[in-house]
Every structure is written in C-alpha cells, then in structure tokens.
Amino acid sequence: MKKILVVFNGINVPWHILNFATGVAKKYSSQIDGIFLRDQEIVYPFPNDLSFTEVDFTRGSVTEEDAVLEAQNITTFENMCKEAGIIYQVEKDVLLEELIYKSSEADLIIADTTPDFRKYSINDILKDAHCAVCLVSINTPVVEKIILLYDGSASSKFAIEKFTLLFPEWTKLPTSLLSINPPQNADKENEAYLQSWIPQHFTMLNKIELHGNLKTELVKFLKENETNVLVVMGAFGRSAISRLFHRSLSNVILDDTRVSLFTTHK
Numbered sequence: 360m361k362k363i364l365v366v367f368n369g370i371n372v373p374w375h376i377l378n379f380a381t382g383v384a385k386k387y388s389s390q391i392d393g394i395f396l397r398d399q400e401i402v403y404p405f406p407n408d409l410s411f412t413e414v415d416f417t418r419g420s421v422t423e424e425d426a427v428l429e430a431q432n433i434t435t436f437e438n439m440c441k442e443a444g445i446i447y448q449v450e451k452d453v454l455l456e457e458l459i460y461k462s463s464e465a466d467l468i469i470a471d472t473t474p475d476f477r478k479y480s481i482n483d484i485l486k487d488a489h490c491a492v493c494l495v496s497i498n499t500p501v502v503e504k505i506i507l508l509y510d511g512s513a514s515s516k517f518a519i520e521k522f523t524l525l526f527p528e529w530t531k532l533p534t535s536l537l538s539i540n541p542p543q544n545a546d547k548e549n550e551a552y553l554q555s556w557i558p559q560h561f562t563m564l565n566k567i568e569l570h571g572n573l574k575t576e577l578v579k580f581l582k583e584n585e586t587n588v589l590v591v592m593g594a595f596g597r598s599a600i601s602r603l604f605h606r607s608l609s610n611v612i613l614d615d616t617r618v619s620l621f622t623t624h625k
Contacts, residue, residue, distance in 0.1 A: 360387040360525055364461060366470040369395040369429030369451065373471040377436060379495045380469045381443040386528065393436045394458055395429060395451040396479065455479055463489040467525060472496045472613050472620065485594060485609065491521055491623035498617035503587035505534040511549045514593025514624060521623045522591045523560050534561040539569045539576050574611050581616040594622035
C-alpha cells in the first residue's frame, strides 16, 4: 500500500480515524495525504432571527473561527504524522470532485463512519471513489475480528480479494464468513471459492449462515459483534439499481451498528 487519503471536515476532526490511519501507514510504509474538504459555510438566510439569541454571531466571525480551528487541526495532524515517522502531506479546501480524482492514484480512503460534513454525505465518496474505502468507527480503536459479507456476487468477491491484498496481516485474525439466505445449490465456481480460495487466505475462518430478512438479520448479528470489528462488503455497482440497493444496505450498517466498514468496487 503506497498512499492513503484521510478525509476530514477541517473544523471537526475525529482523531480516531487518524490514529487508525497512522497505524496502517506505519505497518505498510504508506504515505498519508490529509484531505481537508472545503465544506459548506453556515449561512443564515434570515439574519434578523439572530436578534432573538444572546450570541453575537456574524458570518465573518464564524468564517474566521473556522479558519483558526482548521489551522489548529492541520498542525495536530502534522505533529501526529511526524511522531509516527510517516511521510505525509496536507491539502486543504479540497472539493469533492478533486477527492474523487485523487482517489484514482491512491490505494485507500479512510473516513469516519459518521462524518460531520455539512455539504456532503459519505455516500458521495462511496459511490464514486476509484479506490477502496475504509470507514472507521470510534468503536474500533484496533481491529481484532473480520466479518466477510458474502452473497456470491462478483462485487463481494472483489471486495474480499482487494482486502487480502491491502491488509495481508489482518487475514490472520479471527474471521467470520457471513452469508444470509444463500442459494441452496451454489454453482461450481462459488463452491470452489467457498471451499478453497477463502480458507486458503483466511487462516482462522468460521462460516455462518443466517436466514430471514436480510437487513434485520444482518443488523442483529453485527450488533452482537460490534467491538473492534471490521466488516468487508462489496460496494456500489455502476448501474442505478445496483447503487440504490447497496447504498441502502451500507447505510443500514452505518446507521444501525457501530462497526467499521471496508468496501470497494471495480
């Protein structure tokens, strides 16, 4: 792994993602690029409403305060990278379109599972990123267990294989291969993948099958396995239907559980 993009809202930085990123970068001798998105300013369309508050609140002062906070956060980011002995660079005022372009030259994007973006949503990054994305929960200070979500699709296979390439050390962790409502008669290719390829690459593998409502069963299982867990799942296809389905499923995981999530698409 050569380059990791760590995405921040400049005025509100979740430092657990930087701790996660510096740990990964140090292990794999990677460069970190701190990407401070150009987020939307708070604009009050009815300034007279402010007269009902006791706060002296002007757009100018907010902008100035935001700039000070961002500068302080950038300094902290730089100091943490220096202390970890990691090559880094900082880019501020980055537009989402620029982040997506930069992702084509990166191996991984790291962001918070609940980012405090005003202008963007995490789906804006997920649906168009050209590299893998790792969304890190504050509930995952370290990764101790892997859950592979497998439905037999090319998307889920690609995500699992990409994960093994980027994080070879983590394939030795306790791993659950989770299938929900799997087909009764798997084709030969899927059978070979399940019986041969996955066990060869994950040394502490446990296979789990669940039946019932996909989202209900998934959330229930993940809530019982939330601490220090990284979920690997296939992400967005390029069709509108595929994007809609996978977006809703990933949102269920992010909204209803506290796990971290690794996802990617071709």
